[in-house]
Amino acid sequence: MGIAERKIRQKEEFRASILEAAWLQVLTDGWQSLSIRKIADAIEYSIPVIYNHFENKEAILLEFTKEGFQKLADALLEVKNKYTEPSEQLEAIAHAYWDFAFEHKEYYQLMFGLGIPACEMVNQIAEMKYMTGIMITTIQEAIASSNNTETNYFLKYHTYLSILHGLVSIEMIQKVGKPDPEKKLILQDAISGFIKSLTIK
Amino acid sequence: MGIAERKIRQKEEFRASILEAAWLQVLTDGWQSLSIRKIADAIEYSIPVIYNHFENKEAILLEFTKEGFQKLADALLEVKNKYTEPSEQLEAIAHAYWDFAFEHKEYYQLMFGLGIPACEMVNQIAEMKYMTGIMITTIQEAIASSNNTETNYFLKYHTYLSILHGLVSIEMIQKVGKPDPEKKLILQDAISGFIKSLTIK
């Protein structure tokens, strides 16, 4: 009897239509403003049916998170296979990673929990400029007292802040409590590498 | 007449008490679950009074964001002044940055818009492991075909991912639309530095 099979198929289609409607909303208004009610409205069903297919709203977002990681992995693997030399592969992967993030912003923000607070505001916060100013001047001083005084300080500042923020936020995503003290080794490693790249060419 | 002055002072105190109550909530339940109603409840006033002191909820969070950047800047400047050599300063600043982030998690998450999605879940997502697996194996291969085969691949993987995520998320916070193509120079710079640190010692 194919009835059971049809039912499973229909259920699967229903589930897919929920995700489709949800994704459409994420694309138009961002995942912050995704709501169960709007999904229900879009698929022209009442609200509780959605809870027959997903435990809660988070489960729907989790689906997209998984999808995002899958797509990213596929993209990375594809460019990796274009090269044989590991160092070339790492470079290609890095560029593919960057491209994925900005071509699929919604996915990326979901995957790494980027809340995007004031977003455009952040730039205008005087206190932030004060902080970054400290970093910038220190880097300028480091460059000035090195062999390679033509180094682009603004580029290096951006790299410096990115490394720090990347290390911190990756650690925060993965662990809830305090980080292992050993994690400072990673910081040490990354920063000493950065400082070398700053002073010698 | 000191009446006007007293009024201003009282208004300032009121404002401060709102922030105090709000911060207490942020500390106990995280800034995600901060609500105007709970603040009003804590200061034992009705809800609309809060809107006499802050335009909206975001304005309250912005206050903490500024406060956070100020505190971070102070912390960085303090450790910077302990050293004279710029490279030492950059190293000290990096460690102070890390320490601040984890000693003041709430501030940091607010400042950089870390939404913290599934948080603990992210680790268990198979699709993420699949992606990171690609990175890890590539790094292992790069190390294997280098002069320094004892390099800690897991440390290097963590650094690699952190650099990438840091670059991407800093860029996303600061710009809304597509990034400047020149920003790829920063990526190029950071990654080539990383690859060097991977193969030569």
Add this chain to the structure above:
DNA sequence: AATTTTAGTTAACAGTGTTAACAAAAGTAA
């Protein structure tokens, strides 16, 4: 003392996620 200004309140609007209680349709068994 009358009037204006300020401070603070209640009550509502328009949303949100989630769920209990119920009705209708579909499938199963006699």
Add this chain to the structure above:
DNA sequence: TTACTTTTGTTAACACTGTTAACTAAAATT
């Protein structure tokens, strides 16, 4: 075909959220 059971879907509500209009009571000014 009829009676029963299961699935599917709906209505209506609960408990929240940010925000604001309309009003009252207190304080300051004239």
